[in-house]
Structures are given as structure tokens and as C-alpha cells.
Amino acid sequence: MKNYILKFWRVFFTIMIGMKVTFRHLFIPAVTIQYPTVKPELPERERNRLYVNMDDCIGCLQCERACPVNCIEIEIVKSIPGEDLGITSNGKKKALWVTKFDIDIAKCCYCELCVFPCPTDCIYMTDVYEFSEFERDNFIYDFVTLTHEEKEEKIKNREEFMIKKEAEKTAVAKKKVEEEAKKKESETESENKTDDKPEKNKE
Numbered sequence: 230m231k232n233y234i235l236k237f238w239r240v241f242f243t244i245m246i247g248m249k250v251t252f253r254h255l256f257i258p259a260v261t262i263q264y265p266t267v268k269p270e271l272p273e274r275e276r277n278r279l280y281v282n283m284d285d286c287i288g289c290l291q292c293e294r295a296c297p298v299n300c301i302e303i304e305i306v307k308s309i310p311g312e313d314l315g316i317t318s319n320g321k322k323k324a325l326w327v328t329k330f331d332i333d334i335a336k337c338c339y340c341e342l343c344v345f346p347c348p349t350d351c352i353y354m355t356d357v358y359e360f361s362e363f364e365r366d367n368f369i370y371d372f373v374t375l376t377h378e379e380k381e382e383k384i385k386n387r388e389e390f391m392i393k394k395e396a397e398k399t400a401v402a403k404k405k406v407e408e409e410a411k412k413k414e415s416e417t418e419s420e421n422k423t424d425d426k427p428e429k430n431k432e
């Protein structure tokens with residue numbers, strides 16, 4: 230009987246040693262959270278998904294040039310005289326239509342280098358870190374606010390404006406050439422008249 234009690238005590242004691250850590254943690258606040266129901270508190274300067282506020286984008290291309298992995302693609306079209314694109318929230322006048330602004334977030338290395346050069350602070354890191362996708366193409370974020378028709382219209386307007394400007398330039402150049410030719414002609418005529426006079430006098 231004594232032997233049985235001793236064995237029982239040893240087993241009980243071993244279990245107690247094994248469960249020591251478990252028991253201790255029963256009275257310590259939990260460090261785990263019930264993700265995704267509970268979201269972790271992120272550091273202040275964390276880097277996550279990018280966002281572009283197109284209302285403030287002036288199409289300066291500085292973010293595109295700064296990106297080390299070329300995951301930003303921007304296309305712009307110059308506005309034509311008479312078009313008012315408004316101003317940004319920090320008072321910069323907009324003069325370019327942004328017809329393409331894609332960020333391939335799957336390529337992005339979250340370096341934040343595109344954020345710092347932006348003169349209007351319109352490209353920035355958000356606190357969104359859950360954006361998994363099944364399709365690779367869904368990682369290409371299109372920020373442009375213009376519709377397809379509007380893009381076409383802006384491109385067409387600019388092309389027409391350039392053709393008109395070029396035609397005007399050509400017309401001005403042609404007129405100048407004509408005027409110069411006329412001037413030269415009249416100069417030659419007056420020179421000829423002056424040359425003829427002494428001969429008549431001789432006769």
C-alpha cells in the first residue's frame with residue numbers, strides 16, 4: 230500500500246511539474262488575439278496598401294520615376310486652352326489629364342519611395358493589409374477617375390488642338406516666306422530700274 234501511494238504521489242508530482250507553465254498562464258493576460266475577429270494594433274509608420282487620391286494628382290510622374298520596381302504606370306494628356314481642371318487641396322493648379330494610373334501592388338515592395346516626392350501628398354500608405362486575391366490581374370489597381378469615353382475625348386481634343394496649332398504655325402511660316410519673296414522681288418525690281426537709268430541717259 231505504501232508503495233502504491235508513493236507511486237501515485239510521484240505521478241501526481243510529475244504531472245504538476247508538467248502543468249506548471251499551463252497553470253501559470255491561466256492567471257496571465259493573453260497575448261494572442263482572436264484574428265480576424267480582432268485586428269492587431271499596427272505600428273504608427275507601418276507600410277501597407279497604397280492609395281492615390283486622384284482629385285489631388287497633378288500627373289507630375291514623380292512617383293513613377295521614384296519607384297525602384299516600376300510598378301507604377303502613368304499616362305497623361307495635356308489640357309487644351311479653355312479647359313479648367315481645378316486646383317488641388319494644397320493650391321496647385323492642375324494642367325494635365327491623368328488617363329492612366331496603375332499600380333501593380335503584387336510587384337510593390339512597400340519601400341514608400343513613391344510617397345515622399347509627391348508634391349500634393351496624394352499617394353500614401355493606408356492601414357489596409359488584407360487584400361489577397363485569387364487572380365493575379367486583380368492586383369493591378371486602376372486609380373483613374375475618368376471614364377473610357379472621357380479619356381478618348383481628352384486624347385482626341387489634344388490631338389486636334391496640336392493639328393490646328395501645327396496648321397497655324399505652317400500658315401504663319403508660309404506667309405512669312407511669301408512676304409520675304411515679295412520683298413525680295415520688289416527689291417530686285419527697284420535695283421533693275423536703277424541699273425536701266427544710266428543706259429537711257431547715255432542714249
Ligand code: SF4
Nearest residue numbers: 296337338340341343
Ligand atoms: S512603395 Fe515602393 S515599390 Fe511600391 S509603388 Fe511605391 S515606390 Fe514602388
Ligand code: SF4
Nearest residue numbers: 286287289290292347
Ligand atoms: S507624385 Fe503625386 S501628383 Fe505626381 S503623379 Fe504621383 S501621385 Fe500624382
